[in-house]
Amino acid sequence: MKPVKVGLLGLGTVGTGVVRIVEGHQEDLHRQTGAAIQIEKILVKDRSKARSVSIDADKVTLDPMDILNNPDIDVVVEVMGGITPTKDYILEALSRGKHVVTANKDLMALHGPEIMKKAEEKGCDVFYEASVAGGIPIIRTLAEGFSSDRITKIMGIVNGTTNYILSKMSQEGAAYADVLKEAQELGYAEADPTSDVEGLDAARKMTILGTLGFNVNVALSDVTVKGISQVTKEDILYGKKLGYEVKLLGIAERTGDSISVSVQPTMVKTTHPLASVGGVFNAVYVYGEAVGETMFYGPGAGEMPTATSIVADLVAVVKNMGLGVNGRRGVAPYKEKKLKTDEEINSKNYILLHVEDKAGVLARITQVFSAHDVSLESVLQHPNPTNPKAEIIIITHDASQANMKKVLKDFESLDVIDKIKSVYRVEG
Numbered sequence: 418m419k420p421v422k423v424g425l426l427g428l429g430t431v432g433t434g435v436v437r438i439v440e441g442h443q444e445d446l447h448r449q450t451g452a453a454i455q456i457e458k459i460l461v462k463d464r465s466k467a468r469s470v471s472i473d474a475d476k477v478t479l480d481p482m483d484i485l486n487n488p489d490i491d492v493v494v495e496v497m498g499g500i501t502p503t504k505d506y507i508l509e510a511l512s513r514g515k516h517v518v519t520a521n522k523d524l525m526a527l528h529g530p531e532i533m534k535k536a537e538e539k540g541c542d543v544f545y546e547a548s549v550a551g552g553i554p555i556i557r558t559l560a561e562g563f564s565s566d567r568i569t570k571i572m573g574i575v576n577g578t579t580n581y582i583l584s585k586m587s588q589e590g591a592a593y594a595d596v597l598k599e600a601q602e603l604g605y606a607e608a609d610p611t612s613d614v615e616g617l618d619a620a621r622k623m624t625i626l627g628t629l630g631f632n633v634n635v636a637l638s639d640v641t642v643k644g645i646s647q648v649t650k651e652d653i654l655y656g657k658k659l660g661y662e663v664k665l666l667g668i669a670e671r672t673g674d675s676i677s678v679s680v681q682p683t684m685v686k687t688t689h690p691l692a693s694v695g696g697v698f699n700a701v702y703v704y705g706e707a708v709g710e711t712m713f714y715g716p717g718a719g720e721m722p723t724a725t726s727i728v729a730d731l732v733a734v735v736k737n738m739g740l741g742v743n744g745r746r747g748v749a750p751y752k753e754k755k756l757k758t759d760e761e762i763n764s765k766n767y768i769l770l771h772v773e774d775k776a777g778v779l780a781r782i783t784q785v786f787s788a789h790d791v792s793l794e795s796v797l798q799h800p801n802p803t804n805p806k807a808e809i810i811i812i813t814h815d816a817s818q819a820n821m822k823k824v825l826k827d828f829e830s831l832d833v834i835d836k837i838k839s840v841y842r843v844e845g
């Protein structure tokens with residue numbers, strides 16, 4: 418097979434790792450694919466920037482057409498990020514019959530169906546393993562490894578920044594703002610960390626995982642999102658006392674034909690495998706009807722872990738080229754989308770209330786739960802030495818989201834409740 422030529426869009430953190438792996442693993446890549454893989458051109462924004470890999474100056478370009486309109490280039494690897502002009506570049510590459518490998522979760526979450534449609538029309542491959550959980554091969558696992566099973570639940574710690582923040586708050590009692598600053602300095606957070614801490618980055622990743630796991634076109638707008646900016650040291654401390662770790666979980670669930678996808682801070686029982694995933698690591702827990710519980714763990718970001726996923730996609734494209742089977746998409750989402758109603762979404766819940774410390778308060782509160790058919794697993798009252806209010810921590814049994822909303826609405830007008838401090842889903 419003749420050498421396969423690659424055009425790289427971007428030479429930042431991930432692009433640099435791709436160059437290192439493609440150049441450093443030439444012999445293995447050739448043996449696995451039957452072709453030499455060569456990086457022909459690299460698009461950057463700033464030619465004068467110092468690079469940590471040595472590159473022939475004539476390979477570097479500022480003109481995207483040197484790649485998109487180059488008849489020698491077979492595969493475009495997109496590691497630029499963002500939506501504009503990246504989406505146009507990818508569509509242009511596909512229109513010219515070039516295969517695409519991308520790490521771009523934002524683009525795949527928002528425009529995945531349009532990109533896959535164009536790829537299908539043109540008989541091209543589009544692979545995006547690096548877009549979720551960096552170095553963990555979770556996309557191929559869902560699309561291929563689980564093809565014989567029916568997935569009912571996917572729970573992911575898919576944002577390293579927030580996991581780093583929550584782990585540090587839990588292990589060292591650190592304050593939220595200090596750890597966020599540290600995560601930015603360490604390069605884990607996005608340029609604007611709001612998308613990490615408010616859950617949007619995780620929501621984009623869950624859109625991709627939900628689509629693959631349930632064979633339904635999940636849109637970003639289908640995902641309910643709550644970030645970690647309101648999580649306090651107090652929540653983490655009480656969670657620990659009760660045997661829980663607070664984690665930002667992406668949760669995609671299917672019951673019958675109905676699905677729900679959410680991102681929210683969750684109290685995870687310390688015995689659940691997701692509770693021990695610390696620091697910047699990612700993990701995806703998948704429950705299949707036949708296989709039962711599985712979990713995939715590893716680095717969710719970083720130069721070399723993310724580049725391994727990109728180059729594995731490149732290997733898949735080149736193997737397909739050798740077999741002449743590019744563009745034969747395994748399985749496009751083929752099921753009708755039915756989103757669960759609030760009545761159909763069930764979970765245990767953790768509630769922290771500040772209340773009047775006087776007789777009869779607990780009875781008034783439990784009356785509200787019972788009026789809306791929510792049964793309680795445990796109730797803990799804690800005197801607060803710094804304030805005359807008492808703290809009540811409640812864990813419910815499984816309750817519908819609809820009933821929980823009614824309880825919380827009634828609590829807002831219940832005179833003995835001073836403040837609803839926190840409400841979290843409970844898992845495990």
Ligand code: NAP
Nearest residue numbers: 427428429430431461462463496497498520521718719723
């Ligand atoms: P990065 O370090 O910011 O690098 C972006 C690269 O793209 C730079 O080389 C930049 O050129 C180039 N670029 C950006 N806009 C351009 C434009 N308009 N025209 C030409 N070149 C342009 O980004 P990254 O961290 O490598 O991330 C790349 C992609 O991988 C993103 O989609 C990201 O979400 C995804 N991803 C990243 C990680 C990670 O750990 N970093 C993990 C998983 C997925 P200059 O170098 O000249 O500025």
Ligand code: HSE
Nearest residue numbers: 576577578606607718
């Ligand atoms: N900001 C992202 C994270 C980078 O913290 O997980 C990897 O997508």
